[in-house]
Amino acid sequence: RRRLRVIDSTCPLVTKVHLETKQAATRGYDVLLVGHRGHDETVGTLGEAPDQTRVVEDAGEVAALGEIERPVFVVTQTTLSMDDTAGVIDEIRDRYPAAEIRNDICYATTNRQHAARSIAARADLVLVVGSRNSSNSVRLREVAEDAGATAYLVDGIEDIDPAWYEGVEVVGLTSGASVPDELLDPIIEDLRGRGVTKVEPVVLTEEDVEFRLPDGLAT
Incomplete structure (x- = not known):
């Protein structure tokens, strides 16, 4: 044995969904995820x-569900789009009025989606920095597009095509919840080099939530 130390760095909000699901199943609920x-x-x-959990992706899948005899408990993936989730939750309420519902979308994801919508309403182009396998980053691009802006998802400055800036007067920049500033700073500096003279931070909600460090890291 190598005696390696294991540190559980799972997001506490994701852990909360796991616990809710496990507890609901223990209490005899059927869980809609x-x-x-x-x-x-x-x-x-x-x-x-x-054995007690069913995944539903959209309102159509909820409408296609059969009768559920046991009480219904609802949890959500934390990185979903608020708009997409709202439609599914509404359908669940219509089908199962007594369902116990937990809306578990991450506060950071929610705040960024609000900000992306606000930015997109004022920008010609929105750049979303984040991985293509990051659900919340993909949703940010979709939110920006739905708000009327041209939007691209990029891993970093190396993915940006300068041709995107042609005819653009206002560029919006946002990122996935776990993207470090080190990936955004080069893009901002590049925009300054292209003649941008004003960089305006958009803060709709101050985030003051803190989580304790995982066991093994706390001092």
């Missing part, structure tokens, strides 16, 4: 109570 099949978070949550 609103999320994307195959997404790592959804797979993990499903594993807490696979």
